[in-house]
Amino acid sequence: MSFSSLVQELSVRDGNNPRRPPPRTATSVSTVDDCASRISRAMSYTSTAATSVSIAGDIRSQLHGGYHHPLARSWQAERQLTKSMLIYPLFVSDLEDDETLIPSLPGQYRRGVNKLVPFLQPLVHKGLRSVILFGVPLKPGTKDALGTAADDPQGPVIQAIRLIKQRFPQLFIVVDVCLCEYTSHGHCGILSSDGTLENRQSVDRISDVAVAYALAGAHCVAPSDMNDGRIRAIKMKLIDESIAHKTLLMSYAAKFSGCLYGPFRDAAGSAPSFGDRKCYQLPPGGRGLARRAIVRDINEGADIIMVKPASQYLDIISDAKELGKDLPVAAYHVSGEYAMVCAAAKAGVFDLKTMAFEVTEGILRAGATIVISYFTPEFLDWLDN
Numbered sequence: 001m002s003f004s005s006l007v008q009e010l011s012v013r014d015g016n017n018p019r020r021p022p023p024r025t026a027t028s029v030s031t032v033d034d035c036a037s038r039i040s041r042a043m044s045y046t047s048t049a050a051t052s053v054s055i056a057g058d059i060r061s062q063l064h065g066g067y068h069h070p071l072a073r074s075w076q077a078e079r080q081l082t083k084s085m086l087i088y089p090l091f092v093s094d095l096e097d098d099e100t101l102i103p104s105l106p107g108q109y110r111r112g113v114n115k116l117v118p119f120l121q122p123l124v125h126k127g128l129r130s131v132i133l134f135g136v137p138l139k140p141g142t143k144d145a146l147g148t149a150a151d152d153p154q155g156p157v158i159q160a161i162r163l164i165k166q167r168f169p170q171l172f173i174v175v176d177v178c179l180c181e182y183t184s185h186g187h188c189g190i191l192s193s194d195g196t197l198e199n200r201q202s203v204d205r206i207s208d209v210a211v212a213y214a215l216a217g218a219h220c221v222a223p224s225d226m227n228d229g230r231i232r233a234i235k236m237k238l239i240d241e242s243i244a245h246k247t248l249l250m251s252y253a254a255k256f257s258g259c260l261y262g263p264f265r266d267a268a269g270s271a272p273s274f275g276d277r278k279c280y281q282l283p284p285g286g287r288g289l290a291r292r293a294i295v296r297d298i299n300e301g302a303d304i305i306m307v308k309p310a311s312q313y314l315d316i317i318s319d320a321k322e323l324g325k326d327l328p329v330a331a332y333h334v335s336g337e338y339a340m341v342c343a344a345a346k347a348g349v350f351d352l353k354t355m356a357f358e359v360t361e362g363i364l365r366a367g368a369t370i371v372i373s374y375f376t377p378e379f380l381d382w383l384d385n
């Protein structure tokens with residue numbers, strides 16, 4: 001039985017409804033007026049006859065027309081990925097001529113300051129708008145219990161900020177603020193004698209480091225340490241230094257613990273030497289806790305809220321958008337997510353480009369408008385075609 005004859009049959013069977021519209025046939029030609037009156041008839045029909053699905057379905061079940069054409073498909077998305085939404089992570093080591101492939105992070109390198117400009121030049125030319133910097137101290141003896149090297153004026157991050165700002169003035173420089181790359185114990189703050197984070201000292205140190213990066217010229221500081229109260233402390237010190245008006249404060253507000261940061265820790269040499277980060281990064285099931293952290297950081301003065309990882313936490317991205325209606329939401333598609341996509345594509349599970357777009361579109365659909373992605377160089381090419 002064809003669809004239209006089924007509709008007809010159902011309509012005929014439903015003979016006790018006096019407002020039943022006449023059955024349509026496949027050959028009927030409609031005018032705009034005809035169409036409008038049919039819609040209004042169908043609407044009044046469904047409102048009085050909930051038992052029948054036939055007539056309203058006849059019109060409103062037709063969705064394909066809305067996305068037959070590629071351009072129409074793009075119109076179905078609330079937001080489209082653009083180059084300006086992307087932030088590219090860069091690992092900057094303290095060995096000036098370093099250019100080392102990170103084995104667990106396919107295609108990504110650790111680079112010394114001397115390698116940055118030649119690497120960035122073609123990307124900037126293709127439309128790269130923003131980078132996020134992570135310092136990697138490799139020289140022996142650089143790490144200590146207080147993470148002293150984090151704001152070393154001769155260290156890789158401050159050197160890189162100055163260099164990039166001078167050579168690519170149009171590039172927006174975000175700097176990750178944390179101590180784990182610089183502490184001998186690998187934790188994201190200063191520890192008290194029982195091995196837990198000492199909040200007051202950690203926040204004091206983290207906020208000093210953030211201000212040092214901002215004074216060196218970073219456009220944005222992004223604390224990823226998760227110590228309570230660091231957003232307020234950084235904002236206050238930025239105000240004290242009279243640079244709050246030109247420094248964007250992006251909070252890693254909802255940063256979850258788990259196993260997706262592994263390749264990053266290989267790249268940055270920042271794995272904790274004992275224990276884990278479960279007492280300061282959020283538990284994966286903690287949606288309510290994440291919502292509290294988001295609200296807290298908004299109230300402490302964050303300009304942008306970040307959610308991380310991204311694909312496993314799309315509900316949290318959507319919560320961040322709802323809670324911080326007037327703040328942009330960023331999502332970090334982290335090292336483990338990136339490595340998974342690369343590994344599966346390599347194993348023939350799916351096409352790399354298709355999946356990179358699918359995962360990123362999912363992140364945008366959930367509510368983010370800024371995406372930190374290791375796929376950024378590829379997107380700069382893909383978005384041109």
Ligand SMILES: NCc1[nH]cc(CCC(=O)O)c1CC(=O)O
Nearest residue numbers: 178180224260261264334335336
């Ligand atoms: N605290 C530092 C930091 N900043 C961003 C990441 C992870 C980013 C990634 O996995 O790509 C981490 C690692 C961690 O918290 O252990």
Ligand SMILES: [Zn+2]
Nearest residue numbers: 178179180188
């Ligand atoms: Zn850290």
Ligand SMILES: [Zn+2]
Nearest residue numbers: 196278279280
């Ligand atoms: Zn603990």
